[in-house]
Structures are given as structure tokens and as C-alpha cells.
Amino acid sequence: MKLAVWTYEGPPHVGAMRVATGMRDLHMVLHAPQGDTYADLLFTMIERRDHRPPVSYTTFQARDLGADTAGLFMQSARDAYARFKPQALLVAASCTAELIQDDPGGLAETMGLPVPVIALELPSYQRKENFGCDEAFLQICRALAKPMDRTARVTCNILGATGLGFRHRDDVQEITALLSEMGIEVNVSAPMGASPMDITRMGQAHFNVLLYPETAESAARWCEKELGQPFTKTIPIGAKATRAFINEVRALSGSTLPVDETRLRQPWWAASVDSTYLTGKRVFLFGDGTHVMAAAKVARDEMGFEVCGMGCYNREQARPLRALAKEFGLEALITDDYLEVEKAIEDAAPEMILGTQMERHIGKRLGIPCAVISAPVHVQDFPARYSPQMGFEGANVLFDTWVHPLVMGLEEHLLTMFREDFEFHDAAGPSHHGGKAQPLPQSAAAAPAAAAEGGSMPPPAALPSLENVVWLSCAEKELKKIPFFVRGKARRNTEKFAEMKGLHEISVDTLYEAKAHYAR
């Protein structure tokens, strides 16, 4: 038993639903009690889908438990087939149905439905949402895809996009266009947008492009083994990774066509002098392993940030993430405990967080700006505009998205120079974010603007200080003159410096000696 306040991933059957909902002409029968239909609203509200997810729930109740829940399942499966006439039927059990052990797969097999029935084993008490995606897609491929003759022209499949995926819609469009520029046609893009009939044609492709290892790595490996299709290992997030991806695709396909880079603006945007203030900004990354690993490289090599912490919530990616963190001189944080992530961020006191919607709230609480780079998703992660994370346009999007939460360069200088201005003080927050600047209260300790917009959010906790080091009041006052976005770092550095020097009191001099010591 483990206490969870907030979770990064849903249960595995929600992952299977993401696969089913992304596909066409497929239906899923989920053995589940009343209430599990809440999952429908994830798709209809967060993703604004205009159709109900193709899922029938058996909706058993307490009084059915002693009676015939298996009969209820069979009735639901029959009704679902009759009403929706899918090309294939997925059957699975949610967490409660797993306990009553009706074996939906076995039951469905005996029913003689005229379409393929694909049974999923989703161990709800061991695994989570990403596993559910990965497993559902693997089983669909195993059931439907067969080795076949390759297409005459070089084609590939794009694997991994699902319903409720973080920017999957736009990533697929961007990568499809990039491949097309290289003279490579997309045979099938799956699961999202594909029908069971399309899956049967997957074997025609020459190779696979794996965009999201979280949702499709098992399927990509199965296709490699059973269909003889190699798959791409580079995730094209950022300009450098996109170029590496192009090279990998060239090696797999033999394509020699040039790729036009004129629409890639991110390298110049990062190199232009306005971006100088981004240098060495300390960022903390958290999200799914794939997006964090890609973002860490972009943050360091393409934005000039300093990565001060990274981690992921999906244990499946722990090993490669740990290795990358080591390369960055860091220890990776692998956890799905929201409170642990909050603690790590508080301790690292970064100037910006690149995280998920959960970290956005941690940032609000701590007064640290945050840009979202990964699922779990929120209605804001489905913008009306085209906004991929991958490819060259994705690199442009990353630049804009990551810079937006920060205080802009010149504004940062002005805040440093006139930090006690009654309306242009640092607690007013970045001026381009709207929101009413709160007049500076009489007692100078103003809460960051984030607390005001946070609604029910309690005021941010004071940064922890070391027990054996005391701040003298003059030094404390001087610290408050430092703009809020670097104050946490200044405090931490000063305390670390004091500890290193064996000091028990911090004076104004200690503060500035520490500043000189850590100058770069």
C-alpha cells in the first residue's frame, strides 16, 4: 500500500484506451464497474474530442458480483459488436474486474465474433498507463500485422502517437512532412489515425520511425524481429537531434535528398544577443524519460542553460536517464511521488523548471517559472495552433515556449537596478504575463505573484536554511534586494559558502564573498 496524493500516470487500462481512442474502426470492451467511465472525459474534455472514446464498459454493480458478471461481459461484447461493427475488438479488464477473474479474453474467444478479438492482460496493481499503451499497441500488431512484400518506393511507418499524447498530433504532421521532403512516404502512422486494416499493411514498410518509446517501443522491437523492419533510435526533439534523426533515416532509407533548413530559426534566436541573459540559467527537468532526455540536451547545448536536476516518473526509462544524468554530473530522480519531486526542486532552487503540468503547480507554489515539456497533459497542452515539439518547427516552438515564462533580459536588469520601486518590484512578476501587479506591501516580504494567481494555493514556504548557519538581519535584508528569480540560488550559494568556510553567521560581507566565489 502506498499513499498517493497526485499521480503522473493513470492505470494501464487508460493507456489501452489511449491506443483504442487514437485508432479508427476499433472498439474496446472494458470489464469495469460503474464510475470507470470517468476516463471518457479525459478524451472529450482535455483533448476536445468530438466523439466518445470507442469503449463499452460492462458496468457491473455489487449485486452482480455474486451472480453472473461473465454473462454481463458477454452481453456487452455482443451489443458493442452489433452497434459499432468494428474491424477488430479489444477486450480488457480494469483494476476491479482483474480481481474477479472473469477472463474477458477467454470469454470473448468463445463468442465466435466475426472479427479478430484481441485480449489484453493489464496488471493494474503492478503497471501503469504507459505500459497499457505499449502493451495494447504490441498486442494489436501481433494479432494483425504480418510479414509481406515491401512497397516499391521506400516507405516507413510512424509508431507511437496515441490519444491524449503530448503534442502527438503536431509531431506526426511535422515528421511526416520531413520524411516527405526526404522522398519517403508514410505507409501507416499508428496507433493514432490507423484502423485495424491499416495495421495489417504495416509489414509493407521498409523501416519504422519510433517517435515515443513510452507507447510503442515493444511494438517497434516486435516489428524488427517479426517483420524485419529496423527502427529509428533518435528522438527528433531540438535542432541537433533532428539533424541526427535525418542522418539516421538517410542510413536506413538511402535517401540523399537535401532537407531545407531555412525555416529553422531556433539556432539564430539562441545566438542573437538578446538571448545572452539565458546563459547558465539553472533549469530542473522532470517528465517522461524520453522528453526529459531530449530536453536536457536541448537545454544545455542549444539554449545555453545549466541543467541542475533531471528525473522521470516512468521507471521503464530509468536506466538511460540515469546514464545521461551521470554525463551531466547529476544524479537522476526516478520517482512517481509528487511530493518527492517538489522537495527535489525546492532543494535545487532552479531558475526555471521544464516539467509537466504537475511541476507547473510546484513552480507556482515556489515562485519558479515553468514550461511544460511532457505528459501528463492538461487542456492547455492541446492548443488550437500548430505546435509540434519535434523536427525543425518543434525546435522553434521549444525556444519560444521555454523563454516565455522567464523575465526578459532588459527587464531583469531594471529589476536589479531599481528593485524597490513600489510598482515595478520583483514580486510583480514578468510584465508580459498580464496579471495585476500587487502594490508592494508595507512589510517588504511580498509573496510572489504566483501565490496571488494560485487561488487556493497556500503561500510558498520559505526556502529551507541550514540549521547551524544564522543570517544576520542586515544580510537577510540585503538578500531581499536580490531579484526573486535568483534569490533562491544566492541564498543557497551563500549558505554553502558559509558552511564550507566554517562560518556560523552570514553577514553582508559573507553574501558578497560568496557571490565573488561563485562568479562565472
Next chain:
Amino acid sequence: MTTTCTSAPVLKERGQREVFCGLTGIIWLHRKMQDAFFLVVGSRTCAHLLQSAAGVMIFAEPRFGTAILEEKDLAGMADANAELDREVARLLARRPDIRQLFLVGSCPSEVIKLDLHRAAERLSLQHGPAVRVLNYSGSGIETTFTQGEDACLAAMVPAMDETSAKELLLVGALPDVVEDQALDLLTQIGITHIRVLPGKRAELDPAIGPNTHFALTQPFLGDTHAALVRRGAQFIPAPFPFGAEGTTLWLKAVAATFGIAPDVVDRVTAAPRARAEKAIAAATQTLRGKSVFFLPDSQLEIPLARFLTRECGMQAIEIGTPYLHSDLHGPELDLIAAGPTISEGQDVDLQLDRVRAARPDLTVCGLGLANPLEAEGLSTKWAIELVFTPIHFYEQAGDLAALFARPLRRRAILRGQHPNMLEAAE
């Protein structure tokens, strides 16, 4: 006298239900009871539901959480009770402000027959008297959406102190502003001894006895009603305080119980009643003559259909409710003119067929169905908003009507722009 829905046959259906389970009530209960913590003993699905239903809007550390059952709890390798005791001890150590802890049963905990009642007794001994530990079920196999609040309040009744005082007990978790208005109106009418269930804090929870007269403010409190009657309290049957008419009838029923004449109520309520009628009239301009179809959600459907048909000039096609509780809903059905289908339970695909055939002007439904129906060109009202918004009593009557009017007004503004309504725009 025209016929009403009292004697109308009820269409009973069972099949796929597009509803929340009772755990969802925790979202508002944990805000209402400020020293309570709700610990769901369940699965990752339960935690995910609470998070999704809550949206990510209340990300302050919430006063609820899920003790997620793991493989070893199920395989019997870990003693689930020992594990629960450990998690509770950790939780209470971290949150010393907690005075009441609810162990909330879920589908998995009930299927594996984890006895949370005994666990609550054991934990009460360990952590009492500082912390009171109670249990109830919010599972989907037992409860639908608002029945979670019902189960929670019903669980509190046996623990309430005994009193012989003649008191009015208001039952149902109301938004603070609404509760204050209700208390103010009742005080002005001349009722002085009023208690509220649930109280904002444990020490404010009411005592109860044979001279307690209780009025429900929510139509979904059937089990709580039964538990209170078992303790000897007397129920005041009345329509529910939605709209000007419902509020007046509710207040008069309460007043009568305390020997106060209806004209006193009329005098005290004249001004707010007039305000409410004026505000409702504004929304009625949009609602009059329009048809409405209620899918089952919160058990608020019957009282709200009464309000919309009698005070806003709408026509109800079908009024679906997850459960029809005749003791509680009888006074409401008496007021609704015969005509609409009254349905209980749900087979969602069949019910959607009826919605599509009737093409109502407004469909009141859950969030899973709203956008798909909008995409078919049907206007919808999210039912969940009716539970999360102050809608009771006079001052909110106009807001309640406006909640239904807004989707229709929006549709009128966007006419010709809606991707699925171009042909309907003429």
C-alpha cells in the same frame, strides 16, 4: 387539477452508465469539512479519477489521498490492515491539523472484502480522541456520484451525540455563502436553534435526538435520511430549495414544523423572492419554450426539471436520474406536470438514441458526453457544474437559470460559425 408526474410510470434501464462513482464527492467534501482528511483505500484508477475529476485546479496539498493497493497486498504477502495502519500513522504525523479521518472504500477494497469498518474502529482507538476515524463506501459498485456524500454523512450519524433539544438540522454540504444565506433566512423567520450537517469542523457537528427536525438541502441524501430517522429524528418533507418557488415551499415546510405561519415566511422573504423572480425572468427570455433532456448524473435532475418547467417555461422531454427515491423526490414529482418520461438508471447507448431522436434544445449530461453531443449540433449543459456551483435559495436562483441559458445564448452568438451547425444556420 392537472395530472403530475407522481403517478407516471418509470422507465428503468440498466446497461452502461456514463456516471462518476461516489468517490467524486470527496472533491467538495474535503473543502467543506476543513479538519477532515479523506483516505481512499483503492487502486491507481481511484487516484486518477480524483485527480481528473478535480481537474488540476486545486493543486494545493489536498486533504485527500489514495492508499493504492499493490500486488503484495492482494497476494496476501502483506497484511493490508497493518499496511493501512502504517500509512494512516504517517499521514496523521504529517498533518497534525486533521481531526476527522474518513477511510473511503472503493471497488477493489470491497471486492477483496477489506473491512474498513473494523479498521476505523481500531484506528479510532489508536488515534482518538484527537482524531475520529470513520468509514464509508464511495465505490462504483455501490454508489453513483453524489451518493458518496450521502454515504459519508450517513456514516457520521451514528457517531453524533444525543440531545433532547428541539432543533432544526439542515442536512447537506452547501457552499459557505449559501449556507449563511439559509441560516439568515431561517433566523429571520423565527427559527433560532439550527444545526448543520456536515459541520465545518468536527466540534461543530450537531447532536441529535427525538426532538430534532431535519430538512434536506440536497435530493441525494436517502441513506442519511434513513440513518437520521433511525436515531429518532423527524424528517420535514418538502420540495428542494431551488428557484424562488422551491425555496419558498421549502422554507414554509420548515416554518410549519416549528409552528410558524406561512404569512411570516411571505413577509420575511418578500424582498429576496422578488429579486430571485426578477433574475430568473432575465434568463427565462432565453429558456422559455425550449426543450430539455436530462441524462442521469447527480439526482438533482428531478428538482431542477421542476424548476426549469415551472419557473423558466421549459419543456422536459426526459428526466433521467440515477436513483429515484420516492420519499425524497415525491414532493417534486407532485409539482411536475405529466408529460416527460421519468427514467431511472441508464443504458447510455439506448438513451443517446432517444436524445438523437428528440433533438432537444438542451441536453444536461456528463462531461464524457457533452462535446460529442455538441459535435452533433446539440447544445449541452455540463451536469457537474450544477454540483460545483452555488445554486440553492433565492440569491442563487438567477444564477441557476443562467447556467442553463448560457449554452443557448452562446450557440446563438456563434451561429454560422459552429463547424457542425452550418446547415442549421440557414
